[in-house]
Amino acid sequence: MAFELPATSLELRSRVTDGQLELSLVPVALRAPADNEVVVRIEASPINPSDLGLLIGPADISAAVVSGTAASPVVTAPIPAAFMRAMAPRLNESMPVGNEGAGTVVAAGSAAQGLLGKKVAAIGGAMYSQYRIVKAADCLPLPEGATSADGASCFVNPLTALSMVEVMRDEGHTALVHTAAASNLGQMLNRICLSDGVPLVCIVRSEEQAALLRGQGAQYVVDSSAASFRDDLEAALIATGATIAFDAIGGGKLAGQILTAMEVAANKTAKVYSRYGSSTHKQVYIYGGLDMRPTELNRGFGMAWSVGGWLLTPFLVKIGAARAQGLRERVARELKTTFASHYTREISLAEALQPDIINAYNRRATGEKYLINPHKGA
Amino acid sequence: MAFELPATSLELRSRVTDGQLELSLVPVALRAPADNEVVVRIEASPINPSDLGLLIGPADISAAVVSGTAASPVVTAPIPAAFMRAMAPRLNESMPVGNEGAGTVVAAGSAAQGLLGKKVAAIGGAMYSQYRIVKAADCLPLPEGATSADGASCFVNPLTALSMVEVMRDEGHTALVHTAAASNLGQMLNRICLSDGVPLVCIVRSEEQAALLRGQGAQYVVDSSAASFRDDLEAALIATGATIAFDAIGGGKLAGQILTAMEVAANKTAKVYSRYGSSTHKQVYIYGGLDMRPTELNRGFGMAWSVGGWLLTPFLVKIGAARAQGLRERVARELKTTFASHYTREISLAEALQPDIINAYNRRATGEKYLINPHKGA
Numbered sequence: 001m002a003f004e005l006p007a008t009s010l011e012l013r014s015r016v017t018d019g020q021l022e023l024s025l026v027p028v029a030l031r032a033p034a035d036n037e038v039v040v041r042i043e044a045s046p047i048n049p050s051d052l053g054l055l056i057g058p059a060d061i062s063a064a065v066v067s068g069t070a071a072s073p074v075v076t077a078p079i080p081a082a083f084m085r086a087m088a089p090r091l092n093e094s095m096p097v098g099n100e101g102a103g104t105v106v107a108a109g110s111a112a113q114g115l116l117g118k119k120v121a122a123i124g125g126a127m128y129s130q131y132r133i134v135k136a137a138d139c140l141p142l143p144e145g146a147t148s149a150d151g152a153s154c155f156v157n158p159l160t161a162l163s164m165v166e167v168m169r170d171e172g173h174t175a176l177v178h179t180a181a182a183s184n185l186g187q188m189l190n191r192i193c194l195s196d197g198v199p200l201v202c203i204v205r206s207e208e209q210a211a212l213l214r215g216q217g218a219q220y221v222v223d224s225s226a227a228s229f230r231d232d233l234e235a236a237l238i239a240t241g242a243t244i245a246f247d248a249i250g251g252g253k254l255a256g257q258i259l260t261a262m263e264v265a266a267n268k269t270a271k272v273y274s275r276y277g278s279s280t281h282k283q284v285y286i287y288g289g290l291d292m293r294p295t296e297l298n299r300g301f302g303m304a305w306s307v308g309g310w311l312l313t314p315f316l317v318k319i320g321a322a323r324a325q326g327l328r329e330r331v332a333r334e335l336k337t338t339f340a341s342h343y344t345r346e347i348s349l350a351e352a353l354q355p356d357i358i359n360a361y362n363r364r365a366t367g368e369k370y371l372i373n374p375h376k377g378a
Numbered sequence: 379m380a381f382e383l384p385a386t387s388l389e390l391r392s393r394v395t396d397g398q399l400e401l402s403l404v405p406v407a408l409r410a411p412a413d414n415e416v417v418v419r420i421e422a423s424p425i426n427p428s429d430l431g432l433l434i435g436p437a438d439i440s441a442a443v444v445s446g447t448a449a450s451p452v453v454t455a456p457i458p459a460a461f462m463r464a465m466a467p468r469l470n471e472s473m474p475v476g477n478e479g480a481g482t483v484v485a486a487g488s489a490a491q492g493l494l495g496k497k498v499a500a501i502g503g504a505m506y507s508q509y510r511i512v513k514a515a516d517c518l519p520l521p522e523g524a525t526s527a528d529g530a531s532c533f534v535n536p537l538t539a540l541s542m543v544e545v546m547r548d549e550g551h552t553a554l555v556h557t558a559a560a561s562n563l564g565q566m567l568n569r570i571c572l573s574d575g576v577p578l579v580c581i582v583r584s585e586e587q588a589a590l591l592r593g594q595g596a597q598y599v600v601d602s603s604a605a606s607f608r609d610d611l612e613a614a615l616i617a618t619g620a621t622i623a624f625d626a627i628g629g630g631k632l633a634g635q636i637l638t639a640m641e642v643a644a645n646k647t648a649k650v651y652s653r654y655g656s657s658t659h660k661q662v663y664i665y666g667g668l669d670m671r672p673t674e675l676n677r678g679f680g681m682a683w684s685v686g687g688w689l690l691t692p693f694l695v696k697i698g699a700a701r702a703q704g705l706r707e708r709v710a711r712e713l714k715t716t717f718a719s720h721y722t723r724e725i726s727l728a729e730a731l732q733p734d735i736i737n738a739y740n741r742r743a744t745g746e747k748y749l750i751n752p753h754k755g756a
Contacts, residue, residue: 054653086678090651250677273468275432276689289677298674299628299664299687300464306686307675311654314682 003106005030005039005131010374012128012349013094014055016079016087023075023353024068027066030131037133040120043148045101047352047361047370048156049248049288055097056362058292064355073353095276098123098127098372102142112136113123119146121154127350132373140328146335149318152371153184153341158331159324160287160312161189164246165198166319166327167310169285172196175199177237177245177258181221182209182366184341185248190218191338203233203254209366224254227310230261234254237265244283246310250292255284255307256298263301278304285310290364294378344368348376383408383417383509388752390506390727391442391472392433394457394465399437401453401731402446404472408509413487418498421526423479423505424719425664425739425748426534427626433475434740436461436670437607442733459461476505476750480520490514497524499532506727514702518706524713530749531562531719533689536709537702538665538690539567543576545688545698545703549661553577555615555623555636558668559599560587560743562719563626568596569716577618581611581632587744593603602632608639615643622661624688628712629669633662633685634676641679655680663688668742722746726754 008027015022031037047055059077068074079087102121108114120139125144126132142151168176178189181202193200194217201220202213208223220240222232236242245258245268259282282301287310297307316324331339351357352372361370386405393400411417419641425433437455443736448451456556457465480499486492496729498517504510520529546554556567571578580591588599598618600610614620621644623636637660644656660683664673675685694702709717730750739748 083678089645090653093651095653099749120432214676256672269465273471273473275468275473279692286677287681294634295673295675295677297675297685299667299673301685303665303689304692306684309677309681311681314657 005032005107005243009129009131010128010349010378011096011130012098012352014097015092015094016090017092019079019081019084021057021077021079021364023055025072025349025353026130031133033107033109033112033133034109036136037109038105038112038115038136038139039107040103040122040132040134040139041106042101042127042129042132042374043103044319044346045098045277045372045374046153046156046343047372048099048142048153049290049364050156051097051099052362052364053289054095056358057087061355061358061362063199064358066353066355071350073350075353075355075358081103081211090364096129097127099123099125100153100155101127101132102148102154104148105139106131108136115139115141118142119148119151121151123155124224128352128372128374130349130378133309140332143332143335147341149346149371150335150340154331154335156312156341157185157188157341158339159316159327161185161192162327162330163312163315165192165196167285168198171244173242173244173283175201175240175242177201177203177242179203179245179254179258180205180248180288180366181218182212183248184367184369186366187213187216187327188339190216195338199242201233201240201242203258205366212367214335230257233257233261234264237261238268241265243280245285247284247286248288250286251292251293251295253296253298255286255295256301258284258309259297259305274302277304280299287311341369343371346371346373346376348378349374350373350377383410383485386628387502387507387509388727388756389474389508390476390730392475393470394435394468394474395470397457397459397462399435399455399457401433403450403727403731407509409511411485411487411490411511413489414514414576415487416483416490416493416514416517417485418481418497418500418510418512418517420479420505420507420510420752421481421486422474422530422724423750423752424501424531424534424721425750426477426531427668427742429475429477430740430742431667432473434736439733439736439740441735444731444733449728451728453731453733459593461717474504475509476507476535476646477501477503478531479505479510480526480532481510482526483517484509486514490564493517493519496520497526497529499529500534503562506730506750506752508516508727508756518710521710521713527721527724528713528718528748532709532713532717534562534690535566535625535719536717537705539563539570540705540708541690541693542567543574545693546576547624549622551620551622551661552573553579553618553620555579555581555620557581557623557636558589558626558666559584559596561626562747564744565594566717568594573716579611579614579620579621581619581636583744606636611635611639612642614645615639619643623657625662625664625679626666627669628664628667629671629673631666631674631676633673634679636662637675637679637683637685652680655682657682659683663690719747721749724749724751724754726750726756727752728755
């Protein structure tokens with residue numbers, strides 16, 4: 001093959017020391033792939049909310065200090081003392097970051113030659129790196145004509161959105177509620193629900209976001225910033241009968257407000273008063289933490305309720321390889337339609353360490369998403 | 379039979395009108411029992427926390443006003459406006475109260491003559507009444523020598539405590555956490571766990587309560603009022619491996635603190651850092667609301683967690699009649715040992731409507747329990 005592997009690959013690393021977060025770019029020696037492995041030149045990797053916990057965590061970026069050189073900056077930022085107990089398990093470990101990405105296979109082991117030169121997507125961490133060694137079996141070859149940017153978000157958002165519908169069905173519900181619903185993931189979920197005939201209540205935080213989703217065919221959109229929010233939500237829940245929500249916000253009163261509105265909707269059809277509230281089970285799964293404040297539940301929604309954390313990977317393990325593969329295949333088939341992602345900006349590894357840019361992607365603003373291209377400017 | 383049924387039976391009623399709670403004693407015409415029914419002269423009925431929601435709800439008893447006569451008082455108390463939305467389903471309905479009780483069968487239908495003159499316990503509401511018509515099949519005959527007071531709390535506390543152990547096993551846990559653990563129910567649960575070899579972490583709110591439980595053989599008792607509470611709880615969770623808690627408190631930070639301590643305990647054995655926290659599922663079931671403030675979860679315990687409401691009746695339905703009957707039979711066998719209850723005071727129906735006494739039983743103080751004897755002073 002014509003391509004000569006470089007000796008080293010730059011990797012973005014996140015390390016927590018006593019009271020501080022440190023981000024840096026570390027050159028890592030690049031080995032030859034094993035028989036069943038390939039070397040992917042990573043060309044696009046998104047910064048998802050699910051990456052930010054590991055990358056930034058609770059550090060105060062407004063107080064960040066930059067040292068090092070322009071090509072190899074080092075950023076340090078203080079971590080408030082209250083969060084250090086939770087940081088104990090990762091203390092002093094230099095951790096690579098980046099759940100998923102896509103790029104070109106530039107070297108392949110003897111059993112993986114068929115992938116050489118192909119564009120592939122992969123998941124598994126450490127994707128904020130110039131090169132990443134991946135098992136051939138873990139690569140998802142992109143369809144003809146797809147770019148690395150097209151394939152960068154093949155896993156986390158598409159599989160999460162598809163899994164929400166699977167969980168809904170598995171747990172006996174017939175309609176869904178989603179928060180931060182104008183996000184890339186939320187727009188995907190709306191397309192899935194429209195295509196699969198699943199009633200979806202989209203909760204957004206501005207009229208602009210509501211208009212965006214309505215423009216994409218969403219039927220039940222409620223704006224949590226509107227004075228009529230509680231009434232609007234109740235009306236949407238009565239219309240759809242949704243009794244399960246996936247919540248990306250996590251903090252504040254929203255999860256409890258959803259449960260309360262579900263309870264009001266359930267009681268509309270109740271024949272007699274039950275002192276313990278309706279017997280309809282109401283479920284909120286918190287899968288993100290866009291609002292890092294505590295979750296506040298006033299429990300004014302009877303006793304048949306549950307709020308819990310939800311993660312994609314354990315769910316995929318639980319449903320088994322065959323069902324999970326079916327979901328992946330649907331993503332590949334509909335990559336440029338149902339599962340299309342939109343990015344606010346493409347940045348280099350060095351730019352990912354500039355405090356003003358960190359502040360921008362760490363804002364977790366709905367609909368904004370940053371894409372790292374580890375070869376930009378390199 | 380020698381006993382002549384009276385024409386009416388006094389019933390305690392709770393009614394919510396616009397902004398007000400009204401408690402009163404209502405004479406209700408007493409009919410003859412059907413073939414498969416009995417008339418129980420109720421002699422003892424506990425005021426459980428699970429009764430207080432229906433009986434008092436969010437009313438402000440400190441502003442209660444009494445009218446009517448000494449024998450037939452009427453109490454009214456304001457309900458803060460914020461709670462009226464939740465009261466809508468019961469508005470203007472005169473509701474009988476009292477989940478469970480015990481007494482003597484004073485009349486019986488043709489198919490229930492075998493119960494005549496027997497002491498029985500029953501569950502099903504409206505037990506704060508002088509006489510209650512019950513299906514014979516729903517009566518639990520008390521063992522020889524047991525008084526009505528002995529049998530008054532046969533169902534709610536004993537079956538709840540037994541069910542906690544059942545849920546623990548059904549959901550794959552091997553040890554339990556319980557809050558307000560010095561309550562009558564908590565003391566029962568401690569006796570069950572000691573007898574069944576289930577490690578139990580008892581969370582109490584004072585050193586006095588801790589001493590009480592230790593005196594009853596409890597091995598893992600932690601006092602949430604102690605400065606070392608978090609460390610003590612972590613140590614108890616590491617020692618027991620408990621990953622499920624039943625919480626009677628509900629409000630404030632306790633449920634979250636339990637999850638955090640479970641997460642710390644789970645991470646003690648983790649080999650590698652997971653950005654999403656441990657994969658050990660951590661469960662808190664809230665089955666009471668001794669603290670009526672919102673539940674506050676800081677979510678510093680990974681993603682594998684769930685907090686939910688828990689109610690006895692749906693659980694008994696779910697496990698099926700045979701298993702539920704097995705639990706009931708154990709209660710009858712161990713009524714005066716494992717399932718013995720202790721009462722602070724026996725009160726009449728009229729006393730149950732005196733504001734100072736309402737304040738006393740509505741305090742929900744751990745270890746204090748009031749028993750209504752509807753024939754006291756009658």
